[in-house]
Amino acid sequence: MNELAANIPKRLNYLDDVIQEAKNTLMNAPSGKLRATKVHQAIHYYLKDDTTSSNGKYLKLSEDPLVCSLAQKEYAQEFIRRASKEQNLLCTLRNFYLTSPLESTLESIHSFKREKIKPIVCTDEQFAEAWQKQTFEPSSLSGDEELLSDRGEIMRSKSEVLIANALNKYNIPYHYEEPLLIDGKKIRPDFTVLNVSKRQKIIWEHFGMMSDPQYVLNFTFKYSRYLANGFLPGVNFLFTVESDSVKFGTRQIETIIRGYLLP
Numbered sequence: 001m002n003e004l005a006a007n008i009p010k011r012l013n014y015l016d017d018v019i020q021e022a023k024n025t026l027m028n029a030p031s032g033k034l035r036a037t038k039v040h041q042a043i044h045y046y047l048k049d050d051t052t053s054s055n056g057k058y059l060k061l062s063e064d065p066l067v068c069s070l071a072q073k074e075y076a077q078e079f080i081r082r083a084s085k086e087q088n089l090l091c092t093l094r095n096f097y098l099t100s101p102l103e104s105t106l107e108s109i110h111s112f113k114r115e116k117i118k119p120i121v122c123t124d125e126q127f128a129e130a131w132q133k134q135t136f137e138p139s140s141l142s143g144d145e146e147l148l149s150d151r152g153e154i155m156r157s158k159s160e161v162l163i164a165n166a167l168n169k170y171n172i173p174y175h176y177e178e179p180l181l182i183d184g185k186k187i188r189p190d191f192t193v194l195n196v197s198k199r200q201k202i203i204w205e206h207f208g209m210m211s212d213p214q215y216v217l218n219f220t221f222k223y224s225r226y227l228a229n230g231f232l233p234g235v236n237f238l239f240t241v242e243s244d245s246v247k248f249g250t251r252q253i254e255t256i257i258r259g260y261l262l263p
Contacts, residue, residue, distance in 0.1 A: 034070035210243035
């Protein structure tokens with residue numbers, strides 16, 4: 001689902017709230033309409049209702065609260081009209097996306113022909129599947145064969161296994177130690193993950209030895225290089241830490257996944 005479609009429910013909820021707010025202002029609104037005209041550089045206000053002439057009843061300066069109430073009433077009525085129109089259009093658009101989104105065009109083609117087609121746009125599921133299938137040169141460093149993820153990947157720490165398994169649990173596509181060029185040098189972030197709804201690739205590093213002073217120095221250098229190369233925390237760069245006194249577990253991992261990687 002594209003970004004516009006994903007934001008429709010939020011906008012509809014907002015419109016519900018503001019329409020109700022506008023309706024509340026009308027509950028005690030005075031009857032009639034406000035007419036305004038300029039006479040000799042001065043603005044005159046008139047009340048028009050069933051009891052007045054076509055020009056309306058002139059409202060004196062002392063009746064300014066009534067003028068304000070009538071003006072607010074007119075604004076609220078027009079506001080409700082426009083907001084309701086937007087609501088109807090968004091509902092129509094939402095129903096269109098639910099029943100026949102552009103991304104599902106490929107699925108409307110006979111299955112025998114699909115493999116011959118390179119789609120212009122695809123569904124989130126198709127995009128995620130293609131991204132997950134991307135291949136890269138694996139790391140030459142060996143992990144611990146006893147530290148296996150649910151997908152069977154050999155990893156280097158128990159914390160990495162926890163992260164990998166949580167990503168897999170929430171169906172977050174990820175690559176383990178995919179190469180990345182930083183300052184012209186190839187490094188291997190722990191995880192490269194995909195925010196499917198945004199179609200955004202995000203680096204996730206786990207720093208698991210923060211009790212070691214030398215490790216902390218290495219962390220600060222690596223962190224600064226990420227920043228210098230456009231990797232911003234919470235945008236396209238996530239990191240987690242642990243030390244002898246700061247433990248790390250599934251709760252922290254799932255908090256990050258729900259906050260940054262799910263719609």
